[in-house]
Ligand SMILES: Cc1ncc(C[n+]2csc(CCOP(=O)(O)OP(=O)(O)O)c2C)c(N)n1
Ligand code: SF4
């Protein structure tokens with residue numbers, strides 16, 4: 001396997017870095033070029049199309065192949081024209097949650113319905129990051145953003161399910177904490193003849209600090225957010241250890257944790273973790289969960305939750321085959337020319 | 341495709357035929373009256389010609405697919421009418437910034453909004469010129485017959501390729517739906533975009549006096565960076581004042597400086613005219629009738645018919661203003677071209693306006709009446 005320096009030399013333009021320190025977009029770029037390198041494909045055959053937003057900057061200006069950086073939400077429609085005219089272009093679309101599921105949501109479901117042979121990587125950072133952290137169609141209910149100062153009144157989309165329902169033939173969802181799985185999925189997606197969709201939950205230290213309420217010094221924030229993404233997801237077909245619970249804490253977390261530890265005694269271990277929907281909570285691991293729970297009736301514990309509550313399912317959701325769109329267009333051409 | 345020779349066809353079909361003859365091999369559109377016949381005809385003919393017909397989910401996607409296809413090497417076209425044309429504006433702005441050749445056909449109908457939906461107008465005269473955001477120059481053509489729906493569509497493609505720019509084909513519901521004789525020639529002249537001459541290319545800059553850079557396509561190994569953000573000649577994003585100013589000035593100048601070559605006007609009975617009528621498209625037909633009618637009555641009337649609306653043929657307006665006693669601008673909107681004529685020729689001669697709303701052309705009688713009044 002190539003090291004980062006070699007990958008950079010082979011696939012990345014100059015020494016550009018358009019992202020904030022600790023941004024998840026760099027990880028996704030890394031996974032993408034690793035996937036391209038593993039596939040051994042010629043970079044000259046790869047076209048990256050993107051919309052507008054931080055996530056749309058993953059390929060442009062970084063990727064050293066053909067890039068088409070388009071308008072907000074429309075990348076899939078631009079890509080459709082290029083792919084149809086030259087089906088040999090291995091086309092990958094990078095988009096954001098706002099770009100792909102908000103303003104461009106219509107193009108997304110129609111690309112999936114047509115099953116056009118593109119790979120679409122949608123970076124879900126739960127907000128419109130580039131414009132300053134406003135509500136996106138993925139923002140969690142009650143999140144405080146720059147346009148929901150009293151909490152988000154809306155409910156988020158489950159984008160991967162939406163695209164699966166619309167007819168995509170490969171659908172996966174990972175986080176920036178799942179780099180190996182994500183890289184493997186990008187390879188699978190790029191080899192799928194039809195429409196492939198990968199949603200990536202990603203950290204955006206700049207905006208999520210407020211939106212997700214993760215209070216940490218700047219240098220710790222990216223890793224805190226990465227841990228949070230792992231903590232808040234579960235793999236659909238994974239073997240998961242479920243002998244743990246979360247306790248939602250009352251008051252200052254560190255002192256509340258101390259109270260939890262004291263109450264638990266030897267019956268379990270507790271540690272503070274960040275959770276996407278529960279906030280900063282104590283994760284309690286115990287061999288006998290019921291016994292541990294019985295000890296936690298203390299004022300510092302507001303609520304005890306099951307290990308799955310409020311988590312997002314990740315993994316590969318769809319792998320199937322049906323007629324790809326440019327192939328269907330070729331069929332139409334043969335019919336029109338009376339070749340069959 | 342129609343064989344060379346004479347045919348009786350609908351204006352819209354002549355337009356689609358012209359596109360096919362000019363080399364259009366990608367069409368992306370969305371249904372709207374009165375442009376549907378173009379879209380339907382392309383769906384029938386393009387697959388036969390190894391081209392691609394796409395019906396997209398909306399007009400935003402249609403123009404986007406044309407731009408993407410153009411960078412993949414296609415001569416691309418879309419056809420729409422007012423509401424769809426409005427939806428395309430943001431991506432048209434992108435097409436100007438990225439210097440993407442393509443043809444947008446707007447078979448104008450009567451608005452605002454749904455308006456009369458199927459009836460003709462010339463109300464998008466300014467939407468074509470100023471509809472999108474930012475600074476840019478456009479080329480817009482205006483046909484007045486089925487024959488010109490064919491001829492000028494071919495020219496639209498040639499201009500798009502030559503100047504690497506979107507070209508606006510401003511037809512109207514009446515000319516789109518007129519059924520007339522079309523003479524399809526044996527051979528036509530086709531211009532293709534300048535391909536890169538060597539192993540490296542600067543797709544957004546050139547030393548050539550035409551100011552039109554070479555245009556590579558995706559998949560050739562040039563590792564193109566195409567972006568609607570301000571960019572250096574090599575395509576790399578750069579929003580510094582100098583880089584932005586340079587690119588905007590060049591994309592405007594490449595069209596403005598070619599105006600005399602792009603300009604196409606028909607001068608009918610204009611040599612000795614004392615009353616000059618200026619019109620275009622459908623409204624030029626009764627205007628010509630009125631000119632001939634009033635000539636029979638001894639009035640020296642003539643018609644300046646614009647086949648290119650933009651860049652505006654300002655020199656022609658000035659020349660005409662210096663020649664005649666009065667100018668009458670005839671159009672199917674509330675008065676748009678007349679503002680331009682006034683701006684250019686104000687103070688040189690008397691300028692009158694005859695406008696017609698309601699989805700119909702002004703009548704020959706109304707125009708003749710106005711010519712008589714001005715001749716008094
Ligand atoms: C038509 C249009 N509307 C609004 C904007 C402003 N805008 C730029 S980026 C962006 C948000 C992008 O959000 P997302 O797709 O989630 O990307 P992120 O920055 O979060 O990665 C918006 C609204 C725009 N560029 N174009
Ligand atoms: S604002 Fe967020 S998504 Fe955008 S570059 Fe910064 S960290 Fe990344």
Ligand SMILES: [Mg+2]
Pocket residue numbers: 053096097098123124125126127128129136
């Ligand atoms: Mg976002």
